[in-house]
Amino acid sequence: MKKLTFEEKIYTYHIDFVGHVNNINYITWMENGRVKLFEAAGISLSDLLEKENTLPIITETHIQYKRALYLNNQVFIEVWVSQLNNASAILQFRFYNEKGELCTTGHQKGSFIDSRTMRPIRINDKLRSCFEKFLHEE
DSSP states (O other): OOOEEEEEOOOGGGBOTTSSBOTHHHHHHHHHHHHHHHHHTTOOHHHHHHHHOEEEEEEEEEEEEOSOOOTTOOEEEEEEEEEEOSSEEEEEEEEEOTTOOEEEEEEEEEEEEETTTOOEEOOOHHHHHHHHTTBOOO
């Protein structure tokens, strides 16, 4: 299937005392990527909560830094679903600079909970078909 690609800007407040993008920003960019992927897949987060009493949660984050990003760089991000299980999904991320050099990779494992019970729930057929648009197993 396909990957979602988008660009994030690097601002001065993203830079740490070493002079490169601080690691916490990658988690923020992953959050932005998840929201953009949900939107592109046709999943409304507010409808999930209000109509289906369902909340997405992150249960694991892994990031591997290969090359630093700096203030004058551009960052291009790819996100896709690499694994779709009965009750969880894994999203993969790749971060590139303006030269197309791979700077960072990562993945997040997420699942869904019932907002009333706060207990895990299975991914229903509607969500599964939305996520399958971005399922790209490598």
